[in-house]
Amino acid sequence: MLEFNPFSWGYHEDPFPIYAALREQAPAYHNPEMGFWAFSRHADVMNAFKDWETFSNSEGVALEAFSKDAWKVASFLAMDPPRHTQLRGLVNRVFTPRRVREFEPRIRELAGHYLDRFPEDGAVDFMEAFAGKLPMDFISDMIGVPPEDRDTVRHWVDDVLHREEGDMAVGPAAAKASLELLQYYQRHVDNRRKNPEDDLLGALMEAEVEGVRLSDDQILSFLFLLGVAGNETTTKLLGNAFYWAHRFPEQYEKVVANRERIADWVEETARFDNSSQVVYRTVAKPIELHGKTLVEGDRVALLIGSANRDARAFPNADAFDIDRDFSNSLSFGKGVHFCLGANLARMEGRVCCEEILKRYPRFELDEAGIERAHSGNVRGFVRLPIRFIPSAGS
Numbered sequence: 001m002l003e004f005n006p007f008s009w010g011y012h013e014d015p016f017p018i019y020a021a022l023r024e025q026a027p028a029y030h031n032p033e034m035g036f037w038a039f040s041r042h043a044d045v046m047n048a049f050k051d052w053e054t055f056s057n058s059e060g061v062a063l064e065a066f067s068k069d070a071w072k073v074a075s076f077l078a079m080d081p082p083r084h085t086q087l088r089g090l091v092n093r094v095f096t097p098r099r100v101r102e103f104e105p106r107i108r109e110l111a112g113h114y115l116d117r118f119p120e121d122g123a124v125d126f127m128e129a130f131a132g133k134l135p136m137d138f139i140s141d142m143i144g145v146p147p148e149d150r151d152t153v154r155h156w157v158d159d160v161l162h163r164e165e166g167d168m169a170v171g172p173a174a175a176k177a178s179l180e181l182l183q184y185y186q187r188h189v190d191n192r193r194k195n196p197e198d199d200l201l202g203a204l205m206e207a208e209v210e211g212v213r214l215s216d217d218q219i220l221s222f223l224f225l226l227g228v229a230g231n232e233t234t235t236k237l238l239g240n241a242f243y244w245a246h247r248f249p250e251q252y253e254k255v256v257a258n259r260e261r262i263a264d265w266v267e268e269t270a271r272f273d274n275s276s277q278v279v280y281r282t283v284a285k286p287i288e289l290h291g292k293t294l295v296e297g298d299r300v301a302l303l304i305g306s307a308n309r310d311a312r313a314f315p316n317a318d319a320f321d322i323d324r325d326f327s328n329s330l331s332f333g334k335g336v337h338f339c340l341g342a343n344l345a346r347m348e349g350r351v352c353c354e355e356i357l358k359r360y361p362r363f364e365l366d367e368a369g370i371e372r373a374h375s376g377n378v379r380g381f382v383r384l385p386i387r388f389i390p391s392a393g394s
Contacts, residue, residue, distance in 0.1 A: 002021055002022070002025050002026055002029070003031075004018060004022060004026075004029055004031060004038055005031065005034065006063075006278065006301070006376055006377075007034075007376060015277065015305060015306075015379075016305075016306075016309055016318065019040055019303060019305060019306035019309055020306075020309070022038060022040035022303070022306060023040045023041050023306060023310060026038075026040070027039070027040060027041050027044060027290050028044070028289045028290040028291075028292045028294075030292065034063075035298075035299055036063055036280070036298075036299040036300065036301050037292075037294060037298060037299070037300045037301065038300070038301040038303055039289075039300060039301065039302055039303060039307075040303045040306040040307070040310075041306075041307065041310055041312065042307040042308070042310035042312055042313035042314075042328065042330070043312065043313075044289065044290075044307075045302045045303065045304065045306075045307035045330055046307070046328075046330060046334060048281060048300065048302050049302065049330065049333050049334035049335045049337070050334055050335040051335075052080050052081065052335060052336050052337065053080075053284060053285070054283065054284055054285055054287050055281035055282070055283065055284070055300060055302075056080050056281060056282045056283075056284040057078055057079060057080055057084070057281065057282075057337060058078060058079060058080055058282055058284070059078065059280075059282040059299070060078040060280070061078070061279040061280050061281075062279075062280055062376065062377065063280050063299060063301065063376065080336075081336055084336065084337075085336065086209045086210070087209065087214075087218065087222075088336075088340065090204070090207045090209065090214075091204070091222060091340060092340060094142075094200055094203070095340050095341060095342075095343055095344055096343075097343055100343040100344050100347050101347075103138070103344065103347065104347060104351055106138065106141065107134070107138060107347065107348055107351045107352065108351055108355060110134050110137050110138060111130075111134060111351065111352050111355035111356070112355060114129065114130045114133060114134060115130070115355060115356065115359055115360075117129070118388060121387065122360060122363075122387050122388035122389060122390060123385070123386075123387040123388075124385075124386060124387075124388070125383055125384065125385055125386075126238075126239060126242060126381075126384040126385070126386045127235070127239055127381050127382055127383055127384050128383070130238070130352075130356075131234075131235045131236075131238035131239050131352075131384075132154065132235050133154070134234075134348070134352060135230065135231045135232075135233075135234040135235050135348060136150055136153065136154045136157070136227075136231045136235075137150060138348070139226055139227060139230045139231055140153065141199075142199060142200040142201075142226070143188075143199065143200050143201040143223060143226065144188070144192070144197055144199050144201055144202075145188065149184075152184075153181065153184065153227065154231070155177075156177040156178075156180055156181045156184070157177075157181070157227055157228050157231055157232065158177075158382070159173050159174055159176070159177035160174055160177045160178050160181065160228055161174070161228065161232060161373070161375045161378050162174055162373070162374055162375065178224075181224060181227065182220055182224060185219075185220050185223045185224065185227075186216065186220060188201070188223075189201070189205070189216060189219055189220070189223075192205060193205070201219075201223070204219050204222060205219065226341075229339075229341065230341050230344070232275065232378055232380075233275050233276065233339075233341065233345045234344075234345050234348045234349060234352075235275075235380070236275030236373070236378060236379065236380025236381070237266065237269060237270060237275050237345060237349050237380075238349060238352055238353075239380050239381040239384050240269050240273050240275065240379075240380055240381075241265060241266060241269040241349065241353060242363065242365065242384065242386060243273075243365065243370075243381065243384065244269055244272060244273060244320050245265070246363075246365040246367075247320070248320040251265070251268075251320055251321065251322050252265075254322060254323075255322070255357070256357070256361050256362075259354065259357060261322055262350050262353045262354055262357070263346070263350045264322040264323070264326075265322050265353065266346060266349040266350050266353060267322075267326045267329070267346070268320060268321065268322045268324065268326070269349075270329065270331035270332075270346075270349075271308045271314070271324075271326060271329045271331055272308070272309075272320050273305070273379065274304055274305055274308060274331045274379065275378060275379055275380050276304060276331070276377060276378060276379075277303070277304055277305035277377055277378070277379045278301050278302060278303050278304060278305065278376075278377045279301075279302050279304065279333070279377065280299055280300065280301055280302070281299070281300045281302060282297065282298070282299055282300070283295065283296055283297060283298040283299075283300060284296060304330050304331065304333075305379065307330050308329060308330055308331060313328045314328065332345070356388070358391070359388075359390060359391060360388035360389060360390055360391065361389075361391050362388075362389040362391075363386050363387065363388045363389060364386065364387045364389070365384070365385070365386050366385040366386070366387075369383060369385035370383055370384055370385065371383035
């Protein structure tokens with residue numbers, strides 16, 4: 001009998017054989033002990049993303065017991081239209097394609113800053129030396145976190161996402177880190193009220209919805225989301241890109257031969273092994289699917305990682321192929337809850353890889369030294385030893 005328990009298996013293992021079994025044997029899988037359904041096929045995940053009236057965000061996007069109460073404070077993900085639409089409209093202005101293009105020079109500057117600090121032999125832990133630092137630095141720029149606080153904030157974010165093997169509940173370290181992160185952001189907001197600045201946080205503090213300013217809880221909600229999702233998405237995407245380039249060298253050679261293909265490399269990485277493997281929804285009204293009845297209050301896991309490997313949507317789906325059509329990719333979701341930072345994550349991934357390849361078109365990855373993140377939904381690395389080989393004349 002097929003068993004699927006993300007908290008005992010964990011995303012540090014290879015999930016894709018399990019996804020394949022779910023798609024074929026149990027497209028509407030139910031785990032009554034843990035209290036959730038799982039959608040594994042592309043069409044089902046796509047439809048659930050689009051049908052927010054049936055598959056609601058109102059109870060948050062994680063399964064852990066912590067999430068039902070904490071997400072309501074910690075993220076405006078835990079709401080649906082019309083309130084979600086109003087708040088999203090305020091922050092969406094920051095992530096338009098035009099605004100994201102304006103961020104590009106700063107991303108290149110940060111990339112160069114960290115690449116300049118690589119040792120002469122090019123041997124680094126890529127996550128520690130580059131991928132784990134640059135996204136948080138840029139997010140910190142946007143909201144005014146001072147440089148001396150950034151390592152501390154980054155460690156809190158790592159602890160927020162960490163899960164112990166087999167444990168459904170958020171552990172003490174993750175709960176403590178969440179509280180510390182929120183308290184830090186509250187102090188940061190309090191200080192900004194006394195010392196206003198013209199940045200994203202300043203804009204949020206001045207923003208109004210129907211003539212009413214955002215509350216501190218709403219501002220903290222967005223800062224928490226930006227600090228966690230905005231950092232981890234790009235951090236894990238960068239690590240995954242170089243890992244799969246190592247595993248599929250013939251695809252990487254296409255990128256080395258034509259740097260215009262870097263965007264395709266980033267996009268295929270997000271499809272093939274997305275940093276966000278699953279999000280959860282709550283059933284708001286009864287629905288029948290694959291002969292099963294889901295009732296109000298049921299929790300549903302939308303397995304993005306499985307949907308992106310479904311051959312019904314992607315021919316030869318288990319091949320890493322930068323030449324494929326990405327239009328069906330669900331890496332950043334669909335519908336009203338489509339990832340706010342998708343444009344930013346794609347640009348960060350592309351620009352960082354461009355700057356790395358300018359200096360280090362070749363690299364060697366030590367698979368024996370890698371360490372995967374232990375998390376209920378984030379897939380990627382916390383350690384990724386790579387020796388980057390400089391280009392001739394560098």
